[in-house]
Amino acid sequence: MRFPGIIPAVTTPFAASGAVDTEALQANVRALLDAGVHGIVGTGTMGEAGSLSTRERRDVIAAIAEAVEGRVPVIAGVSAGTAEQAGAYAAHAADYAAVGADTGLPLMVYNNPEASGVDMPAALIARIAERVEAVVAVKECSGDVRRIPALLHATDLEVLVGGDDWALEGFCAGATGWVTGVADVAPAQCVALYEHCRAGELDAAREVYRRLLPLGRFDMTPKLVQYFKAAMDEVGLTGGPTRAPRLPLTDAERADLRAALAELGAEVAA
Numbered sequence: 001m002r003f004p005g006i007i008p009a010v011t012t013p014f015a016a017s018g019a020v021d022t023e024a025l026q027a028n029v030r031a032l033l034d035a036g037v038h039g040i041v042g043t044g045t046m047g048e049a050g051s052l053s054t055r056e057r058r059d060v061i062a063a064i065a066e067a068v069e070g071r072v073p074v075i076a077g078v079s080a081g082t083a084e085q086a087g088a089y090a091a092h093a094a095d096y097a098a099v100g101a102d103t104g105l106p107l108m109v110y111n112n113p114e115a116s117g118v119d120m121p122a123a124l125i126a127r128i129a130e131r132v133e134a135v136v137a138v139k140e141c142s143g144d145v146r147r148i149p150a151l152l153h154a155t156d157l158e159v160l161v162g163g164d165d166w167a168l169e170g171f172c173a174g175a176t177g178w179v180t181g182v183a184d185v186a187p188a189q190c191v192a193l194y195e196h197c198r199a200g201e202l203d204a205a206r207e208v209y210r211r212l213l214p215l216g217r218f219d220m221t222p223k224l225v226q227y228f229k230a231a232m233d234e235v236g237l238t239g240g241p242t243r244a245p246r247l248p249l250t251d252a253e254r255a256d257l258r259a260a261l262a263e264l265g266a267e268v269a270a
Helices: 022-034 054-068 083-093 096-103 122-131 147-154 167-173 187-198 202-220 224-234 251-264
Strands: 005-008 040-042 074-076 107-111 135-140 158-161 177-180
Touching: 005 040, 005 187, 022 054, 040 054, 054 074, 107 122, 122 135, 122 147, 135 147, 147 158, 147 167, 158 167, 167 177, 167 187, 167 202, 177 187, 187 202, 202 224, 202 251, 224 251
Parallel strands: 005 177, 040 074, 107 135, 135 158, 158 177
Antiparallel strands: none
């Protein structure tokens, strides 16, 4: 399995009762598919996986898979935010081969040193890939574009950009895909960026990227989920509230978000 193209890391909508709103989730996913995205990630950071119960995580992935109907790959995040869940997942993650054997599914390694506190350089990822046949791709979120050619030189893994403020650089360095929160809000523009890069149309790619970047820069902030959920509400999708302990955006933060959305242009809501 390969994971090229634009792969939104979808948010998890919540109903007024606080329960997961699977109908809204599926409507969001279908809108993304209609815009031409190439895959969907669920139960990741953007999906507030750390605040979901085990049952809710299963329900979210099931709802996404049902909406996708086999048209694109569905990638399930397996991180956790509570001590109990993190311990259970860590017991498996300590032996990548065991995870691959248990699931029977291809694995995407995720290098996010800012979030995890542990950086996995290219040499380490290469050793993991050599020992674990199930590992087929890496989501690289160090922000260092030099890592992408290093990974491509050291491995035969597919490399995906994992940060929203270096996608153009990542594609030009050889990444085949982009796991993105911006695409939750502006999927058609993200697809256009990808297609321009594939075609070598760099002037056009830079123009699209210029308009995407103000929104993309919210990705590496503590309130990334709140920003993207609020942006989804602004463009006619269902973002809605986040679960505690995430705090709502302040008035100043909402003003910054509106300014970023203005850079994208009115066609975002179309």
